[in-house]
Amino acid sequence: MIDFTEEQIQRYSRHILLQDVGVEGQERIMNARVLVVGAGGLGAPVSLYLAAAGIGRIGIVDADEVDLSNLQRQVIHFTQDVGVPKVESAKEKMLAINPDVQVDTFHEYLDSSNALDIIRDYDFVVDGTDNFPVKFLINDACVMAGKPFSHGGILRFNGQTFTHLPGTACYRCFFKEPPPAGAVPTCSQAGVLGAIAGMLGTIQAAETLKYFTGVGQLLTNRLLTFDAKTMQFRTIPVRQRPSCEICGEHPTIDHLIDYEQAACDLRK
């Protein structure tokens, strides 16, 4: 059992008070290792809340530098951070909130060459990315490595998320493959209401904390979607597809794939 310091008792008091979390749940949170892919709209609230909660070790992957156009929704980055690698900017804020956590930074794109190596050291992965190729990559890598993950996506006024545990539906079970490059706009082309990044990212952070504490029911085999225009939330039942190319009975995918990305999404 961890002997909480006086500061930790104060800091985590509201978790310790919760019947379903308590001392034991907070210890599990402090022993947890989480990888956040993307330090953007979703990664920002996820990283801030996970650091605040005291997740022991948090890895963040992002190859980009902070751009002025990010600040409308990526609340972990400040105006003074424009031009700074997002992972460094994020790490600074996370440690400012909670110096107890260890933050590992990966200033690179996640792709088929590094994905399995990077996720290996973590217990749970959060997808905070903005394009289909890497969402499928995260799905496939996590299924192959037997890692649970939280999927998240936002566009315009809409968000969707679900949680995968080994043995439950994966992203490919219901979206077989990425749409053709350019067929679906990303939020860098279509726009996104800044606050919905917070709405969705905090759901992902809550799922992560539920996973480690064992509280309640995760969004497994359920896809949660919302439309912020009407503020309607729906939960759509999904199930594992026996013919799924990655998690089905006879998987046909045995290696990670780097799908083509729409030309205008390619970074310089």
Place this chain on the structure above:
Amino acid sequence: MATKILDITKEHCPMTFVKTKIELSKLQEGDTLEVLLSEGEPLDNVPRNAKEQGFNVLRVEHVEGTTHKVVIQK
């Protein structure tokens, strides 16, 4: 059957509960925790909260002034 003493006379709600909860979570079956607390809100609520969590409140004693001792057993 160990006994531990916890002094929360200088604490306020909700830290009274937090500190008691942390010490209670360390008890083995049969162990007791003696909590020194102030009358008023802590004395009214800490023993009740311990009972709600499934612990036995063996006794409550007046120590001196406004300080009381609550003996809780797992």
